[in-house]
Amino acid sequence: MDSHHRGSVPFLEAAGASSSFLDFVTASNPALLPFGRSLPAGQMPETPHGTTIVALTFAGGVLMAGDRRATMGSMIANRHIEKVFPADRYSVLGIAGTAGIAIDIVRLFQVELEHYEKIEGTQLSLEGKANRLGAMIRANLPMALQGLSVVPLFAGVEAGGSSGRLFSYDVTGGRYAELEHHSVGSGSVFARGALKKLWRPDMDRDSAVAVAVEALVDASDDDSATGGPDLVRKLWPSVYVVTDDGATRVSAEALAPVVQAIMDRRTAEGREA
Amino acid sequence: MAQQFYVSPEQIMKDRADFARKGIARGRSVVVLSYAEGIALVAENPSPTLHKIGEIYDRIGFAAVGKYNEFESLRQAGVRYADVRGYSYDRADVTARGLASVYAQSLGAVFTAEQKPFEVELAVAEVGPTQAQDHIFRLTFDGSIADEPGFLGMGGEAEVVQQRLADSWRPGAGLALALSWAVDALRAPRANSAQGEEAEPLGPANLEVAVLERTVREVRGLHRAFRRLPGSDVGQILNSSGKA
Numbered sequence A: 001m002d003s004h005h006r007g008s009v010p011f012l013e014a015a016g017a018s019s020s021f022l023d024f025v026t027a028s029n030p031a032l033l034p035f036g037r038s039l040p041a042g043q044m045p046e047t048p049h050g051t052t053i054v055a056l057t058f059a060g061g062v063l064m065a066g067d068r069r070a071t072m073g074s075m076i077a078n079r080h081i082e083k084v085f086p087a088d089r090y091s092v093l094g095i096a097g098t099a100g101i102a103i104d105i106v107r108l109f110q111v112e113l114e115h116y117e118k119i120e121g122t123q124l125s126l127e128g129k130a131n132r133l134g135a136m137i138r139a140n141l142p143m144a145l146q147g148l149s150v151v152p153l154f155a156g157v158e159a160g161g162s163s164g165r166l167f168s169y170d171v172t173g174g175r176y177a178e179l180e181h182h183s184v185g186s187g188s189v190f191a192r193g194a195l196k197k198l199w200r201p202d203m204d205r206d207s208a209v210a211v212a213v214e215a216l217v218d219a220s221d222d223d224s225a226t227g228g229p230d231l232v233r234k235l236w237p238s239v240y241v242v243t244d245d246g247a248t249r250v251s252a253e254a255l256a257p258v259v260q261a262i263m264d265r266r267t268a269e270g271r272e273a
Numbered sequence B: 001m002a003q004q005f006y007v008s009p010e011q012i013m014k015d016r017a018d019f020a021r022k023g024i025a026r027g028r029s030v031v032v033l034s035y036a037e038g039i040a041l042v043a044e045n046p047s048p049t050l051h052k053i054g055e056i057y058d059r060i061g062f063a064a065v066g067k068y069n070e071f072e073s074l075r076q077a078g079v080r081y082a083d084v085r086g087y088s089y090d091r092a093d094v095t096a097r098g099l100a101s102v103y104a105q106s107l108g109a110v111f112t113a114e115q116k117p118f119e120v121e122l123a124v125a126e127v128g129p130t131q132a133q134d135h136i137f138r139l140t141f142d143g144s145i146a147d148e149p150g151f152l153g154m155g156g157e158a159e160v161v162q163q164r165l166a167d168s169w170r171p172g173a174g175l176a177l178a179l180s181w182a183v184d185a186l187r188a189p190r191a192n193s194a195q196g197e198e199a200e201p202l203g204p205a206n207l208e209v210a211v212l213e214r215t216v217r218e219v220r221g222l223h224r225a226f227r228r229l230p231g232s233d234v235g236q237i238l239n240s241s242g243k244a
Helices: A021-028 A099-120 A126-139 A141-145 A188-198 A205-222 A252-269 B009-026 B068-088 B096-113 B158-168 B175-193 B216-220 B231-240
Strands: A053-058 A061-066 A070-072 A075-078 A084-088 A091-098 A150-157 A164-169 A175-178 A181-184 A238-243 A246-249 B030-035 B038-044 B053-057 B060-066 B120-126 B135-139 B145-148 B151-154 B207-213 B226-229
Touching: A021 A099, A021 A126, A021 B068, A053 A091, A053 A150, A053 A164, A053 A188, A053 A205, A061 A084, A061 A091, A061 A150, A061 A164, A061 A205, A084 A099, A084 A238, A084 A246, A091 A099, A091 A126, A091 A238, A099 A126, A099 A150, A099 B053, A099 B068, A126 A141, A126 A150, A126 A164, A126 A175, A150 A181, A150 A238, A164 A181, A181 A188, A188 A205, A205 A238, A205 A252, B009 B060, B030 B060, B030 B120, B030 B135, B030 B158, B030 B175, B038 B060, B038 B120, B038 B175, B053 B068, B053 B207, B060 B068, B060 B207, B068 B096, B068 B120, B096 B120, B096 B135, B096 B145, B120 B151, B135 B151, B151 B158, B158 B175, B175 B207, B175 B231, B207 B216, B207 B231, B226 B231
Parallel strands: none
Antiparallel strands: A053 A061, A053 A181, A061 A238, A070 A075, A084 A091, A091 A150, A150 A164, A164 A175, A238 A246, B030 B038, B030 B151, B038 B207, B053 B060, B060 B120, B120 B135, B135 B145, B207 B226
């Protein structure tokens, strides 16, 4: 893989070049990138797809949560998949769409941010990070036209700040700042409806976690591609919280009572629809 | 056409080596030493922004002496090498040994083939699960590579610094003790040269200190072990060991 390093002096060739890992790899070793390949004509077999991601702001930060299901047509491809990731210390991203490409884009994005930080000695601004992610999604456009689209959701706080911000994307790399809350993926319509009714300004962290989980429960109720909390296997959504302290994962022990409370309430109310 | 004088290859190499040595000896020293909870990288550096110490990867740090533009381009090349490797294989597959051997090749090639050799000396340090598994590599301007046992001093009057470290360093020390050894070693050349006259003080403001923390994954839940210590923390730690 690193044949271009072997000539020892070429190892230094790119010195002083861009601070972007994406630019460096595009120039030196494009085969490593998840996108940028021209696919031959043909029928694409079914591939795993990631589904619903929700994100919302609360007092002091922002939260992102995703269900744990990947589907392949009408099959469940994976019930443990992680679709929300920490991008760096102050931001997280969630992905919906073709899982294979999306997970590699996440890895690439994580390295991109860390690489910039190490080369420059300082973090990118939140807008800067959001723009880099947009550039990657745009680079994936040729693959999206073949049906391998990836749609991320990005959230974070500016280092040293405490108000969370959300960014959504389209397949062309278009980047849109979202207010209050947003969701992407197949169950996003239902999750969004739930968020509209449950979200309140200046919620604290714990109620934000409960709202996100309930939105995912609603999405899984109506969308077959979204997995609900699995009480048998003790599988809860992956939930990340970003505050000025950094991005942290909400533990399974903390999520279990939240899920249980939602289930108990719905059972007690005896709701049908 | 002017007469070409014959210069023996031995003489060419010696001239180049002398040139590089002179450049490196002009600067201030840097010390890298392993201690119980990690590896400390300590440099005498009045600038808070032009770093001599840097992060390469999860458990790998970098320290350099000599010309800033030269070691900075080597540092950036090292970050690129490590990030490409970690991205294409796995984070666990980036090792100090691999990085050091690529540095050695680059330095060696520049030493023999280019107009002038690099006037730098590098240290590549990797913190291991135990102190016995720490690695500190020394890379000199001609591409020589050495695996140092536990500590290393380079730049300026390197022999004096190295000797002072060799006298004091023991495995199993805490951070405060290790830092006091490092500062002692960095001060050693002044004590020798400035007999009688007042030596310029070496306080926390002139120190650049970073650590590679051994248990960063278990304690902080992070994969990046490199952490810079701000001047105020360094002052506190040195005070606590009576070496302010």
